[in-house]
Amino acid sequence: MALYIPLLAVIITNFFLTFYLLNRYSNFGRQNLLITISVFISWFFSFNVVFILPLDITSVCNFICNQNHLQPMYLRNNITNNGTDYIGNNQTTTPTISNISLPLSLDHHNFTQIGHNLTASNNSSQIKSNNESQSQQKPTFICAKPWSYVPKNVLQNLWKFIYWSSQLLTWIILPIFQSYSMSGEFTVWKKIESSLKENLKYYCLFGFLFLIFLFYYATKQRLTMESLKIFCISASNTFGLFLLLILLSYGLVDIPxxxxxxxxxxxxxxxxxxxxxxxxxxxxxxxxxxxxxxxxxxxxxxxxxxxxxxxxxxxxxxxxxxxxxxxxxxxxxxxxxxxxxxxxxxxxxxxxxxxxxxxxxxxxxxxxxxxxxxxxxxxxxxxxxxxxxxxxxxxxx
Structure with missing residues (x-):
């Protein structure tokens, strides 16, 4: 439970911050309840992206640090140079024929046999040394978890929930509620109908452009459910960045x-x-x-x-x-x-x-x-x- 304290603290803080700002810049009593809830959720998710991102970065850095220090030592430090093997911190020298004094009475067959025996003995000694090094090698350093550490699976599920909920709010719920609040109709169903009709032309335009780009994408790569999901995410992000570039083009210069x-x-x-x-x-x-x-x-x-x-x-x-x-x-x-x-x-x-x-x-x-x-x-x-x-x-x- 202690692992989730930083995440819960950030979420609760964002909740009250969003509540305060929404009450500061609007009036709960004068606004429609559904519209107030939808705006609250959209602001709440946006602030969560900003404040949860540092927690994610520190958690990933801790994960990478542990992966680098907990992997087997011989995979990182095994270097062979001039017949010398460095296994961990142990140095072993491979015996060669030139380093061995042989009796002159040995013929060529005996010499070859001795060479094979020496090679086999050397190989077995290297394998034994490697096995002993692996069995005795223990991690000498473990990265300490930061106070803002959050488990990886929790962050992955949270990001998925925030992302797809934001997509639903951005493309469907908020545009409909915006048209609903400005509609001139007098009943709820009439307002919903008017809002859907007003947004239908935008959906048709975006749908037409989406089909064009999807057809072009299908000619370049085979379509699967995974590739289609990636294409939808890329298209949404591209449109969002293009819209921000248009709306903030002057602000990017004027604000600084x-x-x-x-x-x-x-x-x-x-x-x-x-x-x-x-x-x-x-x-x-x-x-x-x-x-x-x-x-x-x-x-x-x-x-x-x-x-x-x-x-x-x-x-x-x-x-x-x-x-x-x-x-x-x-x-x-x-x-x-x-x-x-x-x-x-x-x-x-x-x-x-x-x-x-x-x-x-x-x-x-x-x-x-x-x-x-x-x-x-x-x-x-x-x-x-x-x-x-x-x-x-x-x-x-």
Whole structure:
């Protein structure tokens, strides 16, 4: 049980870290439970890959060290040079004819026979010496297990579980849940159907490309279950690396440059850069709010039309679902609005679904830009205070 303590400590730490970050950057009460669980699992597995990798490296290094020191010594040190065999640390010299004094009375037959006997005796002595060396040889060094050691079979099964679970989340579950959360439908089954239809075109495109590359691979190598599994893993990793290269192409340059400039402590430069980012995000925030206001005006006209014409209760219930997610200021002014609205249109469920989807995206964009704007303003105020204090110190000195 003690062998699993480092692994359990890492997993438990990652669990609470993921829980904290997910609660920090989202709101459990406002999100769908299934979506929250799927995002939690994906973050949890991603952090586990980062934190379990050092445990795997140290365990493999310990395994390699033990393999190198526990193998038979004579397999590593057996070297023959000029008739001398080095077996372990023992040195034996092979007797040769030139080293033996022979009586002159021996004829050629006796000499040959003696040579054969000497060779056989020498071979038997070498075999005996090898056997004694192997039987007496014991490992003189055993690598100590590091505190982070985890058994090899445990890590192999864990990596397989994390890898294939991540593949399932990446290609099926998360894309479907993402489309599900942004869907404009009003029932669970309708949202699932809409999500599947939206992702079907991507699956068809990826499937078509997969078949093309699979056909090319089949012309070069014989297809088996093992080779097909390797091909699928390679294709998935290639697509992931290509996507990361596209998304991080600018970040790979900008992030090190950003930290380098922060390291130089150029506060005025950072403040000017924050002013630029504030102006840019303020423009995005204004456009997002304008788009949201247009959609809310359209929603208001739907509400007035159904109220005045005594529309069906079914459509009113759907409309109320959309109104409940709108800002509180809009809900308070909905009945008090005296704006002239164009009511010459036909209202049906399809239009409500389209409006609901647009409002979901507009609310998300408005909330994102608002949060980013507040964070940048807070950073700018902090830097302004630092620069002011530094200037005051210089003036006083």
């Amino acid at each position: 440059r950003h930290f380098l400039k922060n390291y130089q402590c150029n506060h005025q430069y950072k403040l000017n850069y924050l002013y630029f980012r504030i102006g840019k995000i303020n423009e995005e925030k204004y456009e997002a709010n304008c788009q949201l206001e247009d959609l809310l005006d359209e929603l208001r006209s739907y509400y007035v039309k159904i109220s005045k014409e005594n529309g069906s209760r079914y459509l009113m219930n759907k409309l109320q679902i959309i109104i409940d997610k709108c800002p509180e200021s809009f809900r308070n002014e909905l009945n008090e609005s005296s704006i002239d609205l164009d009511l010459n249109f036909e209202l049906n469920e399809k239009r409500l679904v389209s409006l609901n989807s647009k409002i979901n995206k507009a609310l998300q964009t408005s909330h994102r830009t608002e949060v980013q704007y507040r964070m940048l303003i807070k950073q700018a105020i902090h830097l302004e205070e630092i620069i002011k204090e530094l200037n005051d110190d210089e003036n006083s000195s």
